[in-house]
Amino acid sequence: MTIYEQIGETNIQKVVGMFYSRVLLDKDLFPYFSDANIIDLKEHQVQFLSFCTGGPEYRGRSLESAHSGLEIKEEHFMKVGQHLVVALKAYKVSEDIIAEIMKIVISVKDQVVNR
Known part of the structure; x- marks a missing residue:
């Protein structure tokens, strides 16, 4: 069973x-x-998070394109991740699944930060 299904x-x-x-x-x-x-x-975040967890294919812009010109700092990227963790915990997502999701988030950092 995928994370998306769980x-x-x-x-x-x-x-x-x-x-x-x-x-x-x-x-x-x-x-x-x-x-x-x-x-x-x-809407795009739901699609992206769904795709990253094993759900339907994501059809939005690339992360690099979506964040181009924003010059996001690493500290802000990490704060976004912290807000995601709090939201996942609020909906009783298990620590194991949160850890898997955060591995995915961290894996795309270079596509988002300082673009």
Whole structure:
């Protein structure tokens, strides 16, 4: 059974909703999102997180393209990861699954940071 099947799309949607609620309240991270269409971002994040956990194919832009020009600092990337962990825990995702998801997140850091 994939992580996607264990968590379920509904819970992934809820996690992403909580994740963005937290990120948008973070004074260090909000500037990256101030001009963004949050509805679209949430939709893409659900698709991406679903794909990364074994769900349907992701059809969005590449991570490099999506983050191009944002000049995201490593410390901010890590804060985003921390908000994701809190959201996953809030929806009772197991520590083992959170660790697997965070391995995926860390594996794409170079595609996001300083682009």
